[in-house]
Amino acid sequence: MKSLYWDDLEEGDELPAFSREITRTTIVATAIASRDFQPVHHDHEAAQREGAKDIFLNILSTGGFVGRYLTDWSGPEGELRKITIKLGATVFPGDTLTAGGKVVKKYEEEGEHRVDVEYHFSVAMGPHAWGSATMALPVKGK
Amino acid sequence: MDMSGVLEELQAMVGQESELQLCKDDVNKAMIRHWCEAxxxxxxxxxxxxxxxxxxxGGIIAPPQMVQAYSTPPLWPKKEGEPDPFAKAVKRMADAGCFGIVATTTTQEYFVPMRPGDQLRFKVKLAAVSPEKTTRIGTGHFxxxxYTYVNQKDEVVCVQSFTVLTFKPGAAGRA
Incomplete structure (x- = not known):
């Protein structure tokens, strides 16, 4: 499986678009895989009692999707060093989660070749999660 | 309720940290695979x-952003003992009228990878309590x-900051 080389990236490079249909099953499966049994992530009535229209995606799963989006782009040799997530609109069953991003900084730090990426995840209601991430990438000939 | 007294009380608690608690599960391939599947x-x-x-x-590692899955409280048996300083602060805010709660920002910084067999422990510190702010969600306090996660060798695996807005429900809100 190929990984991106730090050498081949430029500041301003765009990450590929990402899109995923979020079903009730996605929300329940990701909540349980992240060991989050809060009823708002699997119990429709409980979610409504909390003022939401339906069950909704938990935060750990947002983190899971952000991390996955970044390493899908970099390939497995790209290493996550830091992820910041700002949270906005809730993700409900039936939403389509879309993502984009770009490289905003390319530099060397702590003996590593790093990039900072800004990314954003959205649903029809508006931005769901956005922020920055730092990754260490392989360089050619090493 | 006079929020300024509550704010003063909570700001004095900033820096308090729980003891290290052992995560219920070792890092393991089944949980990793279930995460990846979902x-x-x-x-x-x-x-x-x-x-x-x-x-x-040289072997399987866990997705770093999965770390929190090892510290989520179990359904059963219920966690006993003293709530951590962050939980105490959120409860105190709720009792004082800021019972709306919404997560706003989280940052995870990763250090050493998690490998199957690792035994994680974590501790929770109350890192900050903001003065009153008015946001589009409501008026309250951040x-x-x-959270600091360490492995059985006392190596830091992840440091995570997690910010919630505790607010007085009534105006614009969302779950």
Missing amino acids: MEDGNPLYTDEAYAKQSKY VTAE
């Missing part, structure tokens, strides 16, 4: 033994926790 994460470092073996890690 997220549809095909990174071979997480689930492909042969690939992971020849990688710089309360920030800092």
Whole structure:
């Protein structure tokens, strides 16, 4: 499986678009895989009692999707060093989660070749999660 | 309720930290695979033994952003003992009228990878309590926790900050 080389990236490079249909099953499966049994992530009535229209995606799963989006782009040799997530609109069953991003900084730090990426995840209601991430990438000939 | 007294009380608690608590499960391949299945994460470092073996890690690692899955409280038996300083602060805010709560920002910084067999422990610090702010969600206070996860060798695996807005419900709100 190929990984991106730090050498081949430029500041301003765009990450590929990402899109995923979020079903009730996605929300329940990701909540349980992240060991989050809060009823708002699997119990429709409980979610409504909390003022939401339906069950909704938990935060750990947002983190899971952000991390996955970044390493899908970099390939497995790209290493996550830091992820910041700002949270906005809730993700409900039936939403389509879309993502984009770009490289905003390319530099060397702590003996590593790093990039900072800004990314954003959205649903029809508006931005769901956005922020920055730092990754260490392989360089050619090493 | 006079929020300024509550704010003063909570700001004096900033810096308080829980003891290290052992995570219920060791890092393990089944939980990693279940996570990848739900997220549809095909990174071979997480689930492909042969690939992971020849990688710089020499074996399977867990997705770093999965760390919090090891510290979520179990359904049963219920967690006992003293709530951590962050939980105490959020409860105090709720009792004082800021019972709306919404997560606003989280940052995870990763240090050493998690490998199957690792035993994680974590501690929770109350890192910050903001003065009153008015946001589009409501008026309240940002309360920030800092989680530190270490492995059985006392190496830091992840430091996570987690900020919630505790607010007085009534105006614009969302769950």
